[in-house]
Amino acid sequence: MQVSIEIATWTQNNHGLFDYESKDLKITKIIVENSMYLILNKDVVEQSKTQNEKCIGKINFENGQIYYYSNPKFIDSYVKLDPKYKQQLQVGELFKFGRIEYFISELNIGDKVQIAEDHYNLDRHIKSDKNKVTRQCKFCLMEDLEQVEDPANPYLTNLCGCQGHMSYVHYQCLKLWINFSNRITRKQTQNTVQYNWNQALECEICKVPLPARVYIENQKQPLQLIQVDKMDGSYIILEQITRQDNLSKSLIFIHAFGTNLISIGRGHISEVRCQDISVSRNHAHISFNNDNWWIQDQKSKFGTLRIIPDKLLIDDEVKEIQIGRVLLKIKLI
Numbered sequence: 001m002q003v004s005i006e007i008a009t010w011t012q013n014n015h016g017l018f019d020y021e022s023k024d025l026k027i028t029k030i031i032v033e034n035s036m037y038l039i040l041n042k043d044v045v046e047q048s049k050t051q052n053e054k055c056i057g058k059i060n061f062e063n064g065q066i067y068y069y070s071n072p073k074f075i076d077s078y079v080k081l082d083p084k085y086k087q088q089l090q091v092g093e094l095f096k097f098g099r100i101e102y103f104i105s106e107l108n109i110g111d112k113v114q115i116a117e118d119h120y121n122l123d124r125h126i127k128s129d130k131n132k133v134t135r136q137c138k139f140c141l142m143e144d145l146e147q148v149e150d151p152a153n154p155y156l157t158n159l160c161g162c163q164g165h166m167s168y169v170h171y172q173c174l175k176l177w178i179n180f181s182n183r184i185t186r187k188q189t190q191n192t193v194q195y196n197w198n199q200a201l202e203c204e205i206c207k208v209p210l211p212a213r214v215y216i217e218n219q220k221q222p223l224q225l226i227q228v229d230k231m232d233g234s235y236i237i238l239e240q241i242t243r244q245d246n247l248s249k250s251l252i253f254i255h256a257f258g259t260n261l262i263s264i265g266r267g268h269i270s271e272v273r274c275q276d277i278s279v280s281r282n283h284a285h286i287s288f289n290n291d292n293w294w295i296q297d298q299k300s301k302f303g304t305l306r307i308i309p310d311k312l313l314i315d316d317e318v319k320e321i322q323i324g325r326v327l328l329k330i331k332l333i
């Protein structure tokens with residue numbers, strides 16, 4: 001067993017977009033017969049037994065199968081979804097529609113809620129520092145004189161850049177301030193409820209951005225700062241993020257009651273609209289079927305890309321993998 005890799009290199013910086021129809025490409029081909037690192041040398045991808053700082057990924061032969069390994073410390077790798085097939089959605093997956101990034105932050109099939117780990121440093125992780133000083137909530141000005149804390153309404157600290165007694169806030173007071181003061185627009189459609197940040201969600205005093213979730217030390221479940229009205233039954237939460245700034249920008253709650261085909265795109269008929277030129281009018285569809293959530297690309301111009309956090313099995317289908325300005329078409333031969 002070996003793999004053939006057709007390599008297309010876009011000669012200019014492409015700002016994270018790969019124009020699949022472009023003619024301005026350098027195309028080469030390699031055959032990989034053993035485990036090898038893939039090294040980007042100027043515009044050429046070469047295979048090598050040793051890794052260096054320009055390693056974009058690796059082909060690995062293990063237990064009778066062949067995998068592609070990404071090297072996210074250097075550069076992210078994405079697999080392009082084949083528009084011919086639906087792909088099952090998993091919690092924690094990150095997709096790119098054009099330049100726009102979405103993350104499956106919560107997924108529920110049946111009655112088991114799965115919450116994604118904080119892979120992309122979007123959440124705030126804080127320590128609980130009881131008993132150190134008298135804490136006063138900067139919203140309601142109440143002090144915790146008895147040092148007893150309501151577990152449903154803990155004091156949060158170090159969420160933003162505010163120091164000293166200005167750093168304390170009740171969870172419920174902050175949540176109220178975020179959700180009921182015109183900072184978030186709630187829009188309901190047939191299959192979704194969409195929560196868009198009207199303005200940057202940030203501390204009014206120090207202007208540090210606020211997260212959608214907070215984890216308190218030693219607590220497994222995060223505290224949600226966005227009030228999402230969840231309905232019974234299966235759902236997913238699609239979260240638009242910018243990883244560059246470690247920020248969430250909107251939450252889209254998708255339930256399984258409606259027409260069961262949710263279109264994502266730039267066009268006005270799309271239920272989830274992305275106003276970005278890199279998103280196609282009808283870019284991808286999400287659906288719920290056979291107790292699972294699915295996604296299918298709709299032959300979009302820049303593709304629906306799923307991040308490869310670690311490895312991807314190379315099977316009988318050709319895999320198109322995008323890494324910066326490089327596109328690999330990998331197949332078994």
Ligand SMILES: [Zn+2]
Nearest residue numbers: 137140170173
């Ligand atoms: Zn308070």
Ligand SMILES: [Zn+2]
Nearest residue numbers: 160162203206
């Ligand atoms: Zn602040």
